Amino acid sequence: MNADDFPTPAADVAERHSVRLLAGAVGAVLANVEFATLGPNGTAGSVVGVEQRALGVDGLWFPVAASLLVAGVVALDVRRDLTGGLRRVLLALGFLAVRLLPVG
Incomplete structure (x- = not known):
């Protein structure tokens, strides 16, 4: 396998658009990932779950x-x-990984 076997970026998609889209997708995923201490009583939960509980919405x-x-x-x-x-x-990703992911 060599470098020619991998697809190249699409020439018709501007980098400024694809980077924003990817960063936005990463942000949305991070909002929904369960971290070790964000749930009720120190259980696993997501940032969206914390907001949902704080605002009392279902x-x-x-x-x-x-x-x-x-x-x-x-x-x-x-x-x-x-x-x-x-x-x-x-x-933000590094902070969440260091502070909220379970250790060991």
């Missing part, structure tokens, strides 16, 4: 709306400042 609409909101905010941040926005996404 239903599928809230996680979908919260995920789209997070994705939109991240995409707008990356659109405004590509380098700074991606740096903030990586810092």
Whole structure:
């Protein structure tokens, strides 16, 4: 297997669009990933779950709306400042991984 076997990026998709889309998708996923201590009584839970419990809302609409909101905010941040926005996404990801994922 060599480098020619892998697909190349699509020439018709601008990088500025694909980076925003990917960053927004990562933000939406992070909002829904279960972390070790975010649930009730120190159990596993997601950021969206914390918001849902704090606001006292039920239903599928809230996680979908919260995920789209997070994705939109991240995409707008990356659109405004590509380098700074991606740096903030990586810092948030690193913070969540270090502070909230189970150890051992």
